[in-house]
Amino acid sequence: MAWFAVYTKSRCEKQVALDLEALGIECYCPINKVKRKWSDRTKWVEEPLFRSYVFVNIDYVTENVTVRKARNVVNFVYWLSKPAQIQEEEILAIKSFLTDFVNVEVIGTSVKVGDFITIKSGVFEGKRAKVQSFKNKKEVRLIIESMGYELVAHLA
Structure with missing residues (x-):
């Protein structure tokens, strides 16, 4: 058993999760509480944290066909x-993270702590630098490395 990412049709994440659960598949659709005006x-509304993605915990060899045949499932997400x-x-x-925070924002990451970057402007233009940390007292950050996402919660 392992967790896999499944790509769904647009705005069908919650329904796909319900359909997969009805088929006996353990799944997780992260829900984010967001204030909409x-x-x-x-009003506070609940919406999927990751648009068009649901996670399934399956034995891929025996259960992948069942997942693929579920209504509004497009395919598994592939990497390499x-x-x-x-x-x-x-x-x-x-x-x-979602239990502790609301109004979470998803941002794709391209730079991580420990990466080397080249400064493109300013006094140190052209110099290489190692990223040591990200600091901001008004934000809490959680990096999901295998997906290339960073979750950001803004604190009041």
Whole structure:
């Protein structure tokens, strides 16, 4: 058993999760509470954290066909020609993060702590630098390395 990312049709994440659960497949659709403002009101709504993605915990060899045949499932997400496997620790970290924070923002990451970068402007233009850390007292950040995402919660 391992966690895999499944790509769904647009705006069908919650329904895919319900359909997969009805088929006996363990799945996880991370739900984010977001404050939305309309012209006449402001309201907290629940929406999927990752658009068009649901995670399934399956034995890929025996259950991948069942997942693929579920309504509104497009396909598994692939990385280097293999289904993208998500670490159990990362799924647990997402669950814990969403329990502690609301209004979480998903940002694709390209630079990590320990990476070397070349400065493109300013006094140090052209110099290489090693990323030591990201600091901001008004944000809490959680990096999901295998997916290339960084979750950001803005604190009041």
